[in-house]
Every structure is written in C-alpha cells, then in structure tokens.
Amino acid sequence: QLQLVESGGGLVQPGGSLRVSCVASGFTLGDIAIGWFRQVPGKEREGVACVSNSGGITKYADSVRGRFFISRGNVKNTVYLQMNSLKPEDTSVYYCAADPRAIYGCRLYESEYDYWGQGTQVTVSS
Numbered sequence: 001q002l003q004l005v006e007s008g009g010g011l012v013q014p015g016g017s018l019r020v021s022c023v024a025s026g027f028t029l030g031d032i033a034i035g036w037f038r039q040v041p042g043k044e045r046e047g048v049a050c051v052s053n054s055g056g057i058t059k060y061a062d063s064v065r066g067r068f069f070i071s072r073g074n075v076k077n078t079v080y081l082q083m084n085s086l087k088p089e090d091t092s093v094y095y096c097a098a099d100p101r102a103i104y105g106c107r108l109y110e111s112e113y114d115y116w117g118q119g120t121q122v123t124v125s126s
Contacts, residue, residue, distance in 0.1 A: 002026040002115050004096050009120030016086050020120055022079045022096030029072070030055075033102035034079045035113055036070060038092035038122075047108025048094070049081060057105045064090075086124045093119040 008020040022034065035050035049060045049070040058070055069082040079096060097113035099106065 002098075004098060004115055004117035006094060006096050006117045006120040009094060009122045011123045011125065012086055013126050014086060014088055014124055016124070017082070017084045018086065018122060019080055019082045020094055020122065021073075022081075022117060024077045024098065027098070027100070029077045029079055029098070033099040033106040034070075034072075035097045035099065035106060035108060036079075036081045037095045037097060037108075037110060037113075038090075039095070039119075040092045045095070045110050046092075047110065050099075050106035050108055051079065052104065052106045053102060059106055059108055061108060083122070086122075088124050091122060091124050093121050095119045 003025045005023050012018045033053050036048045037045050038048050039045040049068055051058050051070045055072045067085045071080050096117045098115040099113045
C-alpha cells in the first residue's frame with residue numbers, strides 16, 4: 001500500500017526555522033516528483049514547493065521563495081522541507097504529496113498529485 005507520512009511540525013517563533021519530513025512506504029520516493037502543500041481552514045490548499053523525480057528541478061511558491069528549501073534525503077524515501085525566516089502567515093497544516101505521472105519537472109497544482117500524507121501542523125507564533 002502506498003503511504004506518505006509527514007513529521008516534524010510544531011510551534012516556532014517568528015523568524016525561526018523548522019524542517020518537516022516526508023517518508024514514503026510502498027514505493028520509492030526517489031523515482032517520483034514530490035510536492036509540499038499547505039492549507040488553513042477555510043482556504044484552498046496552496047502549493048509550496050516541489051522537486052522532480054531526478055531531484056534536479058525544484059519550484060517554489062512566490063510566498064516562500066528564498067526562505068523554504070525542498071530536498072531529497074540521503075535516505076532515498078525521504079523528502080524534506082526546510083523552512084527558514086518563518087512568518088505567522090506560514091502557520092498551516094503541511095502536506096506532502098506524490099505525483100507518479102510526472103516525467104520531467106514538477107508542478108504546484110494539487111490536481112497533479114495522486115497520493116497524500118495526513119499532514120503536520122506548523123504554527124508560527126510568539
């Protein structure tokens with residue numbers, strides 16, 4: 001069974017950093033484009049960052065570019081989202097998702113992704 005599990009969320013002060021992780025089971029993350037999304041109650045899910053199946057292409061939402069960084073771990077089935085200079089507006093539930101149909105590159109459209117984790121809460125507050 002294909003499964004994604006996020007971890008690493010928590011409470012952090014504005015300006016702080018946090019790294020969330022996505023671990024896959026049932027398939028190899030290294031062969032698949034992975035995206036990070038976030039959602040707050042009452043709003044649409046927002047694409048934050050994605051990495052291609054090769055790891056050579058990454059994309060970021062304008063709201064996080066230069067502050068967030070997506071990477072593949074040395075452990076092949078792990079993808080990280082490093083979040084720096086966090087702002088209160090970054091508070092959200094963060095989800096990782098897998099797009100097994102992507103052949104080249106990655107996209108930040110929710111509809112492109114077939115498999116989703118359960119999410120991890122990130123709260124930025126003093």
